[in-house]
Amino acid sequence: MQLYLPIADIPVNVFLVLAMGAAVGFVSGMFGIGGGFLMTPLLIFVGIAPAVAVASVASHIAASSFSGAISYWRRRAIDPTLALILLSGGTIGTALGVWTFTYLRSLGQLDLMIGLSYVVLLTSVGGAMAYEGLRAMLRTRRGGAVTLRRPGSHGWIHGLPLKMRFKRSKIYLSIIPVIFVGLVIGFIGAIMGIGGGFILVPLMIYLLRVPTSTVIGTSMVLTLVTMIFATMLHAVTNHLVDAVLALILMVGGVTGAQFGARAGQKIRGEHLRLLLGLLVLAVGIRFAVELVIRPTDLFTIRETGGGAP
Amino acid sequence: MTARALLVLASLLVAIFAASPARAERLIVSVSNHRVTVTPNYSGEELVLFGSVERDADTPLGRTNYDLVVTVIGPRADMVTRRKERRVGIWINSDYRQFLQVPTYLALFSNRPFDQIASPEVQRRQQLGLNNVLLMQRVGPDYADVVPDDVFRSAFVRLRSERGLYRQETSAVTFLTPTLFRSTIPLPAEVPIGTYNVEIKLFTDGALVTKADTAFEIVKVGFEQFVANTARQNGLAYGFVTAAMALMTGWMASIVFRRD
Numbered sequence: 286m287q288l289y290l291p292i293a294d295i296p297v298n299v300f301l302v303l304a305m306g307a308a309v310g311f312v313s314g315m316f317g318i319g320g321g322f323l324m325t326p327l328l329i330f331v332g333i334a335p336a337v338a339v340a341s342v343a344s345h346i347a348a349s350s351f352s353g354a355i356s357y358w359r360r361r362a363i364d365p366t367l368a369l370i371l372l373s374g375g376t377i378g379t380a381l382g383v384w385t386f387t388y389l390r391s392l393g394q395l396d397l398m399i400g401l402s403y404v405v406l407l408t409s410v411g412g413a414m415a416y417e418g419l420r421a422m423l424r425t426r427r428g429g430a431v432t433l434r435r436p437g438s439h440g441w442i443h444g445l446p447l448k449m450r451f452k453r454s455k456i457y458l459s460i461i462p463v464i465f466v467g468l469v470i471g472f473i474g475a476i477m478g479i480g481g482g483f484i485l486v487p488l489m490i491y492l493l494r495v496p497t498s499t500v501i502g503t504s505m506v507l508t509l510v511t512m513i514f515a516t517m518l519h520a521v522t523n524h525l526v527d528a529v530l531a532l533i534l535m536v537g538g539v540t541g542a543q544f545g546a547r548a549g550q551k552i553r554g555e556h557l558r559l560l561l562g563l564l565v566l567a568v569g570i571r572f573a574v575e576l577v578i579r580p581t582d583l584f585t586i587r588e589t590g591g592g593a594p
Numbered sequence: 595m596t597a598r599a600l601l602v603l604a605s606l607l608v609a610i611f612a613a614s615p616a617r618a619e620r621l622i623v624s625v626s627n628h629r630v631t632v633t634p635n636y637s638g639e640e641l642v643l644f645g646s647v648e649r650d651a652d653t654p655l656g657r658t659n660y661d662l663v664v665t666v667i668g669p670r671a672d673m674v675t676r677r678k679e680r681r682v683g684i685w686i687n688s689d690y691r692q693f694l695q696v697p698t699y700l701a702l703f704s705n706r707p708f709d710q711i712a713s714p715e716v717q718r719r720q721q722l723g724l725n726n727v728l729l730m731q732r733v734g735p736d737y738a739d740v741v742p743d744d745v746f747r748s749a750f751v752r753l754r755s756e757r758g759l760y761r762q763e764t765s766a767v768t769f770l771t772p773t774l775f776r777s778t779i780p781l782p783a784e785v786p787i788g789t790y791n792v793e794i795k796l797f798t799d800g801a802l803v804t805k806a807d808t809a810f811e812i813v814k815v816g817f818e819q820f821v822a823n824t825a826r827q828n829g830l831a832y833g834f835v836t837a838a839m840a841l842m843t844g845w846m847a848s849i850v851f852r853r854d
Contacts, residue, residue, distance in 0.1 A: 356848055518833075579685065583749075588672070
């Protein structure tokens with residue numbers, strides 16, 4: 286069934302977009318990530334203008350992370366205090382990121398910067414996660430206990446002042462690294478146009494030692510707030526949010542996210558990390574290949590309206 | 595009332611004189627639909643252009659060897675064509691060319707190849723064919739069109755043609771009788787919204803005899819128009835509604851799928 290999108294100005298197959306939303310929603314519910322780094326390239330592939338795709342995906346991620354967050358909340362798998370402190374850092378990071386974005390664009394070559402940061406971030410984060418997941422799996426197979434939180438190994442992070450007790454997560458931690466993580470995610474998210482869930486989850490696990498039980502739900506809250514903020518920002522500044530496209534994506538996305546969240550609870554933590562690591566790594570490699578392989582067409586056209594390129 | 599009648603009369607007279615130059619043919623043309631509306635199930639459309647060559651007493655009697663060229667020009671926009679180059683192992687956009695106020699849609703139809711209709715000089719002057727249409731570019735400090743085989747220009751035309759937005763068909767105009775003709779104007783689904791000008795040029799013996807203009811527009815109506823207008827004029831409200839819609843959808847899903 287074809288449907289004409291009022292802002293994207295092209296007709297799309299409703300069922301195809303629904304299926305794409307559901308697939309990405311499943312992944313996002315399972316791993317507690319927004320899935321923007323998967324959805325945006327998919328939409329561009331279908332023929333939607335990149336700017337419209339990025340803007341509309343933000344609201345889609347908001348919807349699926351909200352539905353995911355509700356079901357995690359019911360399972361008491363969200364740490365509200367931790368989410369709040371992460372958000373305070375995230376807001377500052379987003380503001381800094383938007384400012385840097387504008388500055389980079391004035392220098393030109395923003396596209397290349399985005400492409401390169403995708404490659405570097407996705408391959409390194411994905412590689413590290415896949416490696417860690419694999420090692421944890423091998424350790425369990427050999428019969429050793431999986432101890433993500435090694436009780437004796439208090440790193441430098443635990444020596445920092447301003448410590449706080451996060452009841453739901455059962456950790457006692459300084460708020461300085463928490464704010465710092467929020468700041469980094471907000472910054473990266475604003476520059477790359479993604480929620481940053483796939484970086485946030487490993488940072489929370491490895492750096493902050495947040496237990497797996499609350500890490501996904503809490504990261505979803507952060508994704509939800511940033512993406513609502515991003516939707517508003519895109520709607521006000523660029524007028525490029527396609528509500529019809531967003532609604533189709535949302536309906537598919539929230540459905541997928543529910544099943545994904547359920548599947549995610551059944552899979553063991555280290556398997557989950559290995560899977561997510563491999564997924565992120567695969568997308569990163571795809572971006573890298575695009576940069577390295579000779580493109581089939583060396584030329585591209587872009588409409589610029591009245592402005593400079 | 596009388597003043598208005600006079601005005602109408604005057605403009606009619608002007609029109610008649612303007613439309614009857616030394617050569618005595620006149621073109622009467624129309625398109626099948628002057629207002630293409632974009633509805634939810636819109637997926638492109640095909641318009642029919644038809645018309646006839648009106649002759650009068652001054653027309654040389656045996657003259658029936660007419661050639662016709664139809665040019666459809668969509669709304670104009672600025673565009674950039676970029677070329678990728680390999681630098682330090684990766685392919686990056688290096689060089690670019692700005693195209694200024696070029697048609698987003700451009701179609702050239704005729705009843706036979708342009709070479710047979712007119713000499714290269716006339717083809718260039720009358721902008722017959724994609725190679726001769728003026729595509730203004732910014733080349734260094736200058737604003738000009740370049741030779742047809744320029745890399746950026748030919749890449750631009752090629753990429754637009756691949757999407758069906760630039761097209762040239764030298765057999766698309768059919769003469770039903772020596773003076774009656776028709777042609778179809780295919781509009782792909784991703785054709786831009788706006789006003790389209792259609793210019794019809796009549797040639798005989800390699801020279802332009804007369805020309806006529808008509809136009810049609812592609813507009814969004816109803817829901818599409820409402821959404822597009824709100825997004826543009828009320829960004830904040832639109833953003834709020836979209837955000838609320840996202841939250842509602844997420845909340846609904848968690849109710850629908852609740853198992854406990």
